[in-house]
Amino acid sequence: MKVSMTVNGVAVSHDVEPRTLLVQFLRENLGLTGTHVGCDTSSCGACTLILNGEAVKSCSLLAAQCEGAEVTTIEGLAASDGTLHPIQEGFREKHGLQCGYCTPGMIMSSVQLLQRNPNPSDQEIRHALEGNFCRCTGYDNIVKAVQWAASQS
Amino acid sequence: METGKSLAHDSAEIQVTGAALYTDDTVTNAGELVVGFVGSPVAHGVLKRIDLSSLYRIPGFVAAFTWQDIPGVNLFGPVIADEPFLVKDVCEYVGQPIVVLAAENASALRKARPQVQIEVEEETPWLTISQALKQNSFLGTPREIKRGDFEGAWRKADHQIEGVFYSNGQEQFYLESQAVITHPGEGNEILIQASTQNPTELQEVVAHMLGIGFNEVVCSCRRMGGAFGGKETQAALPALMAALVTKKTGRSARIAYDKDTDMHVTGKRHPFRSEYQAAVDKEGNLLGLKVELHSNGGAYTDLSLAIMERALLHVDNAYFIKNITLRGQVCKTHLPPNTAFRGFGGPQGMAVIENLMEDIAAKLRRDPYEIRSQNCYGNSPRDSTPYGQRVESRLPQILNQIHESSDYKTRLEKIGQFNETSLTHLRGISLTPMKFGISFTATFLNQANALINILKDGSIQVSTGGTEMGQGLTVKIRQIVAEELGVPSEQVKYMTTSTEKNHNTSPTAASAGTDLNGMAAANACQAIRARLAEFAAELFADTQVGLSKSPEAIEFSEGKVWDRRCPEKQVTFGELALQAYRNRVNLGERGFYRTPGVGFNQFTGKGSPFHYYTTGACVAEVEIDRFTGQWKLERADLLLDIGHSINPGIDRGQIVGGFVQGLGWVSMEELRYQEDGKLLSCSPTSYKIPNFGDLPKDLRIELYENPAPNGSIRKSKAVGEPPLMLALAAFAAVKQALGHISPGKIVPLAIPATSEEVLRCMTWLEDPEAAWGLTNSEIPLISKPGQSHTNMAEKVA
Ligand code: FES
Ligand code: FES
Numbered sequence: 001m002k003v004s005m006t007v008n009g010v011a012v013s014h015d016v017e018p019r020t021l022l023v024q025f026l027r028e029n030l031g032l033t034g035t036h037v038g039c040d041t042s043s044c045g046a047c048t049l050i051l052n053g054e055a056v057k058s059c060s061l062l063a064a065q066c067e068g069a070e071v072t073t074i075e076g077l078a079a080s081d082g083t084l085h086p087i088q089e090g091f092r093e094k095h096g097l098q099c100g101y102c103t104p105g106m107i108m109s110s111v112q113l114l115q116r117n118p119n120p121s122d123q124e125i126r127h128a129l130e131g132n133f134c135r136c137t138g139y140d141n142i143v144k145a146v147q148w149a150a151s152q153s
Numbered sequence: 154m155e156t157g158k159s160l161a162h163d164s165a166e167i168q169v170t171g172a173a174l175y176t177d178d179t180v181t182n183a184g185e186l187v188v189g190f191v192g193s194p195v196a197h198g199v200l201k202r203i204d205l206s207s208l209y210r211i212p213g214f215v216a217a218f219t220w221q222d223i224p225g226v227n228l229f230g231p232v233i234a235d236e237p238f239l240v241k242d243v244c245e246y247v248g249q250p251i252v253v254l255a256a257e258n259a260s261a262l263r264k265a266r267p268q269v270q271i272e273v274e275e276e277t278p279w280l281t282i283s284q285a286l287k288q289n290s291f292l293g294t295p296r297e298i299k300r301g302d303f304e305g306a307w308r309k310a311d312h313q314i315e316g317v318f319y320s321n322g323q324e325q326f327y328l329e330s331q332a333v334i335t336h337p338g339e340g341n342e343i344l345i346q347a348s349t350q351n352p353t354e355l356q357e358v359v360a361h362m363l364g365i366g367f368n369e370v371v372c373s374c375r376r377m378g379g380a381f382g383g384k385e386t387q388a389a390l391p392a393l394m395a396a397l398v399t400k401k402t403g404r405s406a407r408i409a410y411d412k413d414t415d416m417h418v419t420g421k422r423h424p425f426r427s428e429y430q431a432a433v434d435k436e437g438n439l440l441g442l443k444v445e446l447h448s449n450g451g452a453y454t455d456l457s458l459a460i461m462e463r464a465l466l467h468v469d470n471a472y473f474i475k476n477i478t479l480r481g482q483v484c485k486t487h488l489p490p491n492t493a494f495r496g497f498g499g500p501q502g503m504a505v506i507e508n509l510m511e512d513i514a515a516k517l518r519r520d521p522y523e524i525r526s527q528n529c530y531g532n533s534p535r536d537s538t539p540y541g542q543r544v545e546s547r548l549p550q551i552l553n554q555i556h557e558s559s560d561y562k563t564r565l566e567k568i569g570q571f572n573e574t575s576l577t578h579l580r581g582i583s584l585t586p587m588k589f590g591i592s593f594t595a596t597f598l599n600q601a602n603a604l605i606n607i608l609k610d611g612s613i614q615v616s617t618g619g620t621e622m623g624q625g626l627t628v629k630i631r632q633i634v635a636e637e638l639g640v641p642s643e644q645v646k647y648m649t650t651s652t653e654k655n656h657n658t659s660p661t662a663a664s665a666g667t668d669l670n671g672m673a674a675a676n677a678c679q680a681i682r683a684r685l686a687e688f689a690a691e692l693f694a695d696t697q698v699g700l701s702k703s704p705e706a707i708e709f710s711e712g713k714v715w716d717r718r719c720p721e722k723q724v725t726f727g728e729l730a731l732q733a734y735r736n737r738v739n740l741g742e743r744g745f746y747r748t749p750g751v752g753f754n755q756f757t758g759k760g761s762p763f764h765y766y767t768t769g770a771c772v773a774e775v776e777i778d779r780f781t782g783q784w785k786l787e788r789a790d791l792l793l794d795i796g797h798s799i800n801p802g803i804d805r806g807q808i809v810g811g812f813v814q815g816l817g818w819v820s821m822e823e824l825r826y827q828e829d830g831k832l833l834s835c836s837p838t839s840y841k842i843p844n845f846g847d848l849p850k851d852l853r854i855e856l857y858e859n860p861a862p863n864g865s866i867r868k869s870k871a872v873g874e875p876p877l878m879l880a881l882a883a884f885a886a887v888k889q890a891l892g893h894i895s896p897g898k899i900v901p902l903a904i905p906a907t908s909e910e911v912l913r914c915m916t917w918l919e920d921p922e923a924a925w926g927l928t929n930s931e932i933p934l935i936s937k938p939g940q941s942h943t944n945m946a947e948k949v950a
């Protein structure tokens with residue numbers, strides 16, 4: 001079946017099997033491999049992206065469900081001239097990543113958090129990001145990265 | 154100075170934009186096949202028949218392979234080659250690969266899997282240590298470390314404390330599951346691209362399996378999405394599968410496990426059962442200790458013997474024990490072969506004595522801190538380990554410092570008062586030390602080589618056998634190289650790890666990645682720098698002004714080169730490189746390093762296996778809900794001596810990350826198996842790793858200022874594994890808290906101290922009759938659905 005959507009501002013359209021997941025559509029059809037798969041059971045958050053303004057786990061959505069949708073992936077977060085989004089900068093500056101595998105999903109969830117709450121407390125950050133696992137950092141530096149980003153605006 | 158700076162992770166810039174490539178992110182090659190496998194349906198059984206006949210009707214299906222298709226050897230293993238790649242006759246764990254499948258696409262592969270008919274005659278499996286002991290089922294021979302006369306000390310002891318302590322397994326849970334891609338080359342050549350901590354091992358096992366020379370195989374790894382030991386030997390099976398497909402079909406092949414498959418079939422941290430006897434005098438001095446350790450090795454040897462060895466070498470932790478007998482044996486069971494996981498047996502060994510320290514304190518009704526500090530290693534003769542290595546550390550000072558800085562004493566008193574009055578909660582605090590030996594205990598592994606290439610623009614490439622899994626090895630090595638050559642770190646690039654550039658390498662493990670590879674890189678840099686200094690000296694020499702040629706006077710700093718006696722005449726490092734090239738100066742070098750002075754005789758249990766120790770301590774305070782058994786780490790103070798850190802930002806990340814992983818091990822990560830050997834907690838929905846909410850509210854990290862660190866490269870110390878063991882303080886604090894229920898009584902608690910385990914333990918302490926099941930045991934097996942519910946208490950027996 002044919003699926004069309006706007007990904008990072010670009011209209012895309014592909015013929016896919018109806019069972020194709022959104023994350024597969026991005027990774028396999030569009031070659032956008034920044035969105036990772038950690039668990040494929042909607043538990044780890046590695047595949048998080050922004051769909052119509054909301055952070056969702058792309059491993060538990062069919063591409064077909066996203067017909068006509070507006071999708072932002074980690075590849076579409078920085079400005080077109082390459083300037084990093086403050087959250088991206090925060091993760092880099094504050095050692096918010098180690099292996100980096102959880103990072104795209106973690107960043108996308110943080111984007112939503114700061115949109116809803118530009119000045120979150122430590123506890124609010126911890127709560128808002130609970131849906132994302134990180135096995136490397138022990139989370140402390142992720143909290144600091146988000147705080148750093150919040151302090152930039 | 155380039156070292157000592159908190160530079161960001163090497164690939165941070167591309168990791169935050171999604172541009173960093175993990176193995177499965179690599180663009181698909183034309184004609185690439187998707188690989189999968191069908192494994193054993195049972196934990197133990199005899200393979201009777203494989204029927205692949207209906208597979209070939211599936212559109213897009215390409216080929217299926219069994220052991221009969223293996224051109225070379227069907228056995229592999231890092232120490233003892235006892236693990237079959239594909240089952241020939243006996244299946245030894247659920248999911249053990251039997252048939253390798255290759256298809257044009259994932260959907261054909263999915264259709265093919267259920268079409269594979271496998272007939273197995275099921276036999277009774279044994280899964281736990283207790284079951285294995287009944288079967289007398291072991292891997293390898295027992296190991297022993299012995300000093301003094303334990304029996305004598307035991308007879309004379311004022312207090313004899315004995316018991317059995319259990320620590321259970323843990324899943325590595327790297328977020329990126331196992332992934333390998335293989336490509337055909339000319340003739341026999343094969344290229345492997347893998348998420349592996351040990352490219353050399355993959356090179357070798359694949360060559361063996363294909364019956365070709367090691368020199369026909371190149372294995373590379375750009376980065377891993379976490380590993381923690383789980384990609385040391387466990388990357389071998391997927392690599393073998395993909396390589397066999399490539400060999401047979403002449404096409405590129407890719408295998409990427411999904412999380413459930415990964416959790417089902419890969420090895421994990423070893424569960425341990427430790428039976429101990431401690432001889433203690435009136436004052437609380439540990440005069441003698443005997444521990445019999447058994448680990449659950451799973452079906453094949455893998456790294457189990459080395460892990461048992463490290464466990465034995467860490468039972469002493471920070472304590473001097475004059476009379477000691479340690480014996481360890483690995484049990485063979487019908488689980489996937491258990492394997493390396495951060496700490497490599499060290500945590501299991503240390504847990505035994507930290508548990509014991511709490512028990513001694515409970516029995517003597519003393520503050521456990523006092524017991525710990527009076528038994529701590531100190532000056533000669535109290536500085537000698539059971540295996541004979543001297544402990545040069547500042548453990549007593551570290552204990553002292555954290556005791557003060559954490560305000561331990563006041564808090565202990567307050568907690569006592571709290572527990573007197575609270576009806577709903579219990580609190581506990583504990584201070585545990587940590588001493589972790591750095592080096593591979595297999596002495597020959599303590600070597601590394603590095604390649605430095607300087608290009609004509611002055612940019613530098615460094616390659617080593619070290620692999621990047623998030624621990625920050627690559628940025629640290631760039632910093633080391635930059636400092637050696639006097640250029641900014643940005644001028645140095647760490648290249649993809651590949652067996653083509655660095656051969657016969659050791660796994661990136663044992664926390665020694667930076668020590669070994671950093672040293673090798675520094676050695677190479679020094680050789681090149683000497684040549685460049687020679688050349689520059691000639692360049693700057695000027696007889697007119699009386700400047701003689703003097704290589705010793707050449708300075709390399711911040712990307713500039715000059716003669717100290719004439720600083721106004723400078724060239725950039727790039728200009729010098731170009732000039733040097735034109736003058737036929739060799740701008741490449743291979744460095745080599747072997748750790749000096751290490752050696753251990755595994756048969757006598759004596760030697761100095763470690764280059765040095767990384768030490769530290771932790772104070773943890775916990776609060777338990779008396780109704781649910783749920784507990785929370787309220788505050789943690791961590792103090793580590795990691796020498797002169799090459800990158801403090803990276804190292805702090807390692808400390809918190811390791812600590813939280815350890816917290817998962819002691820508190821919530823619980824592997825549950827069904828009686829037939831099937832893992833039930835096989836995904837994050839049923840296996841809980843720490844999340845944001847599990848971080849203590851108050852977390853304080855300090856680096857100990859050691860005036861004279863005895864570390865390795867640039868006086869830094871290894872930091873990868875040690876912090877994990879600091880989490881034992883949280884476990885000890887839970888024991889402390891529970892001790893308030895029935896003072897003087899020893900608290901039986903196993904790792905992990907899950908809410909269920911804590912609740913069971915609280916009930917038992919109040920009324921042993923009322924308790925259900927066993928506290929402090931191996932994790933009970935779960936009966937198969939439809940079968941009658943076996944009494945929990947009998948389960949482990
Ligand atoms: S991959 Fe989607 S939540 Fe884990
Ligand atoms: S950085 Fe590795 S999982 Fe988060």
